[in-house]
Each structure stands twice: as structure tokens, then as C-alpha cells.
Amino acid sequence: MKANKLNSIIVLGLVATIGILIVQLLWTKEAFNLEEKKFSQKVHVALLEVVKKLYQGTNRDIPADNPVRKISNDYYVANVENDFSPDVLQHYLNEEFTKSAINTDYEYAMYNCQSDEMVYGKYISTNSNTPVDEQINFPKHKNLVYYFAIRFPNETSYLLNSLRFWLFLSIALIIILLVYVYSIYTIIQQKKYSELQRDFINNMTHEFKTPLSSILLASNYLSKQNCITEDEKLNNYTQIIINQSKKLNSHIEKILNIAKSDDSILSLEKKEISVIPILNEVIENMKLKHPTLAVTLNHGKEHTILADEFHFTNIVYNIIDNSVKYCNDTPEVTISINEEKNNLKLNFSDNGIGVSENNIAHLFDKFYRENNKKSNEINGFGLGLFYVKKICTQHHWKIFAANNPNKGLLISILIPKN
Structure with a gap:
């Protein structure tokens, strides 16, 4: 995906998410206003009914003007124009x-004609465990003689509680937006890392190719010299240098190509191959490279598998080479072949340093190298076992890694039988 297209998708997604969040917040605000209006209407009707009941049993009529007035968001005044008892x-x-379903705390006060001031009545709580707040002075109003005032100290929290669903949606959208922003940040960081990784691979390709070409040219020239051709032993060593240089050159091409992208697909030339001869060939070459290496091959009858011979050889080579690299003692590798139901299981067990249990899950990750003393001593890029995992996956094989009970690492490859 091109950078401009990816940036456009990111920006559009961010704008869309922010837009939805803004709309949700506006809806929540509108819902709060509607709840507040509904609450005010219920209080107004309830106070009007209280005023009517206070006039019951008297010879006076209710004032023509609306006796209930809203002074502020949580403060109401009801004009009675008639003497009444606080208890009533x-x-x-x-x-x-209760009848109007107004289930929130309130406090009331009444005007005292004799003292010409508002007398605090009582704090009525819907929850008996709620502590009573300190008395609040209610303001006095002009031109009113017999009246009372009502205050709802918890009106805002009461209204917000009735909007739990709307608030939950708003919080959920905020969390989604934060996750989206974090994901975009992670994608951008990964993109920078991938670009850096690609530049590194391109540079390493050139750095590997140059010395290998020089080795091949020198080896080919050396193999034509009379002193080399006449000495069978020297000629054999020269051919080993040439063959291994060509093989290493091919390895570099394959491994670096597969390392450029996790999604790259290699062209596999699958055919029926015998497992034992390939194992013996790799073991012989590895012993030439590492004379102290001891390899034990345990197998019964001959086994054949459907695989790419070149890549299967590389798999065995990489696993054994990895065992030799990460061993503090004389390297010992045991290769065993077992049949399990419809599968052929190849086990590669060594006496190396193993891998910590916390990091063994990352053993086949690209460029992964465990941070230890041995890794610091060995030159490498962490591509060997990644390549092994990649080839196994493309063959539809399963590969596992675990630490041996006593010492070393065990790598198992499960290959379906033909």
C-alpha cells in the first residue's frame, strides 16, 4: 500500500472517529437538557399539587398567577398566601x-413573618445513610408573605445517573478513539522500523556479495593451478571452497529475499526425497566445518518426504549450525526420526545453552537474538531460525522448540506422511 493512500485512510479514520465522538457528546448534552427540562416539569407539577393541598379546608382561592417559580437550576419557590404548618x-x-417519581434528596425552608427571614426546615434524604449537610441560608424574596422554598442539592448527579447509557456510550467512544490513536502510532512506528530494516537488508546484500565474488574468483583461479590439480588433497579442498562459496551465495540470496517481507512466498520445487542421505550429507559438511562436532543419527528404516530438497537441506544445516554456535562445551547433536500416526517427526536435540522460558516463544521471530553473553560473541542477524520457520510453514509442516530437561534445546519438525 502506497504511503499517500495509507496516510489518507489514517486521516479519514481519525476524522470519522472524532466526528462520531462529537455527535455522541452533542446527543448526550441534548439528552441531559431534555432530562433537566423533564425534571423541572415534574417538580413544578408536584409543588403545584402541594400548594393546592395547603389551600384545602380554607375559604381562600388559589392565586390566579402561577404560584410556583423556578429561581435557578435547583431552587424553586412556591407562593401560598396562606398560613401553613411545617409538618403538613x-x-x-x-x-x-413520591407520586411524581422524584427520587432525589431535597431540603426546604419557609418564610417567617415575625422574624422576616427564611427559616430552614429540614434535609430530606432518599438514603438514610446519607449524612445531612450543614444548613444553607435560603434567600428571601420580596412581595411574598406565606411561601416556602425547595432546593435539590444533588440534581445534577441525579440527572447524570438517569443518563448512564448515554455516558457509557460516550466513554466507550473515547476509549475507542484512544485505542485508534495508539494503533496508528504503533503502525507508524512499525512502518519506520520496516523501512530501516529494508535499508539494512539492501546494504547487507551488497556487503555479502562483494567478498563472496572475490572468494569465488580467487578459488576458480586457484583450482586451475598445476600445483593444485596435481595434489588430490589440495584440489579437494579447493573444490570444497568453491562449492561452499556458491552454496553460501545461494543461501544469501534466498534468506535475504525472504527477510524482505513476512508475506513473501518462495517458489518450492517439491519432489520425493530421501531423508537419511540428506541428513548424512549435511552432517559430513558440518563436521568439516566444525571438527569437534559430534552428531548422532537415530533412525529405523529409510523415509521419504515430499519437499524442496534445497530448502530442506538448508533447514537441517541451519538447525545444526545454530546448535554449534550456542554451545559452551563440545557440541553434541542428536537427530532422531520417529513415526507418529500419520506424521514423520524429526527431533534435533543439542547440549547448548538453551533459551530462557520467557523468550522461547520468540525463537523463530525475524531478527530475534536472545540477549546473553553468547549472542554478543557470535556474529549474526537472527535470520537462520526465521528462515527455518518460514520454509516449514510453506511446506505446511509444524515446528516446535523447547528446552531439554537437563541441558540444551530441542527443535521438532512434524512432517505429514505422503
Whole structure:
């Protein structure tokens, strides 16, 4: 995917997510306003019913003007124009608020004609465990004689509680937006890492190719000299140098190509191959390279598999070479072949340093090298076992790694029978 297209998708996704979040917040705000209006209407109707009941049993009529007024968001005043008892007022308030489903704390006060001030009544809590707040002075209003005031100290929290679903959606969208931003940040970081990795691979390709070409030219020239051709032993060593240089050159091409992309697919030339001869050939070459290496091959009858001979050889070579590299003692490798139901199982066990249990899951990751003293001493790029895993995956084989009970590493390859 081109960079411009990816950037456009990222920007559009971010704008869309922010837009949805803004719309959700606006809807939540509108829902809160509607709840507040609905609550105000219920309080107004309930207080109007209280005023009507306070006039019951008297010869006076209710004032023509609306006796209930909203002074602020949580403060209401009801004009009675008739003397009333505080106990009767509280009884009517509880009754009407219950009937109107107004289930929140409130406090009330009444105007005292003799002292010309508002007298605090009582704090009524819907929860008996809620502590009573300190008394609050209610403001006095002009031109009113017999009236009472109501305050709802928890109105805002009461309304927000009724909007739990809307608030949950808003919080969920905020979390989604944060996750989206974090994901975009991670993608950008991974993109930078991939570009750096690609540049590194391109540079290494050139660095490997140059000395290998020089080795091949020198080896070919050396093989034509009379002193070499006349000495069978020297001629044999020269041919080994040429063959291994060509093989190494081919390895570099294959491994670097597969390392350029996790999604790259290699062209496999599958055919029926015998397992034992290939293992013996790799073991012989590895012993030439590492004279102290001891390899034990345990097998019964001859086994054949459907595989790419070149890549299967590389798999065995990489696993054994890895065992030799990460061994502090004389390297010992045991290769065993077993039949398990419809599968052929190849086990490669060594006496190396093994891998810590926390990091063994990353053993086949590209460029992964465990941070230890041995890794620091060995030159490498962490591509060997990644290549092994890649080839096994393309053959539809399964590969596992585990530490031996006593010492070393065990790598198992499960190959379906033909």
C-alpha cells in the first residue's frame, strides 16, 4: 500500500472517529437538557399539587398567577398566601415527590413573618445513610408573605445517573478513539522500523556479495593451478571452497529475499526425497566445518518426504549450525526420526545453552537474538531460525522448540506422511 493512500485512510479514520465522538457528546448534552427540562416539569407539577393541598379546608382561592417559580437550576419557590404548618408541608412534599417519581434528596425552608427571614426546615434524604449537610441560608424574596422554598442539592448527579447509557456510550467512544490513536502510532512506528530494516537488508546484500565474488574468483583461479590439480588433497579442498562459496551465495540470496517481507512466498520445487542421505550429507559438511562436532543419527528404516530438497537441506544445516554456535562445551547433536500416526517427526536435540522460558516463544521471530553473553560473541542477524520457520510453514509442516530437561534445546519438525 502506497504511503499517500495509507496516510489518507489514517486521516479519514481519525476524522470519522472524532466526528462520531462529537455527535455522541452533542446527543448526550441534548439528552441531559431534555432530562433537566423533564425534571423541572415534574417538580413544578408536584409543588403545584402541594400548594393546592395547603389551600384545602380554607375559604381562600388559589392565586390566579402561577404560584410556583423556578429561581435557578435547583431552587424553586412556591407562593401560598396562606398560613401553613411545617409538618403538613413536609407530609405533602413527600407524598407528591413520591407520586411524581422524584427520587432525589431535597431540603426546604419557609418564610417567617415575625422574624422576616427564611427559616430552614429540614434535609430530606432518599438514603438514610446519607449524612445531612450543614444548613444553607435560603434567600428571601420580596412581595411574598406565606411561601416556602425547595432546593435539590444533588440534581445534577441525579440527572447524570438517569443518563448512564448515554455516558457509557460516550466513554466507550473515547476509549475507542484512544485505542485508534495508539494503533496508528504503533503502525507508524512499525512502518519506520520496516523501512530501516529494508535499508539494512539492501546494504547487507551488497556487503555479502562483494567478498563472496572475490572468494569465488580467487578459488576458480586457484583450482586451475598445476600445483593444485596435481595434489588430490589440495584440489579437494579447493573444490570444497568453491562449492561452499556458491552454496553460501545461494543461501544469501534466498534468506535475504525472504527477510524482505513476512508475506513473501518462495517458489518450492517439491519432489520425493530421501531423508537419511540428506541428513548424512549435511552432517559430513558440518563436521568439516566444525571438527569437534559430534552428531548422532537415530533412525529405523529409510523415509521419504515430499519437499524442496534445497530448502530442506538448508533447514537441517541451519538447525545444526545454530546448535554449534550456542554451545559452551563440545557440541553434541542428536537427530532422531520417529513415526507418529500419520506424521514423520524429526527431533534435533543439542547440549547448548538453551533459551530462557520467557523468550522461547520468540525463537523463530525475524531478527530475534536472545540477549546473553553468547549472542554478543557470535556474529549474526537472527535470520537462520526465521528462515527455518518460514520454509516449514510453506511446506505446511509444524515446528516446535523447547528446552531439554537437563541441558540444551530441542527443535521438532512434524512432517505429514505422503
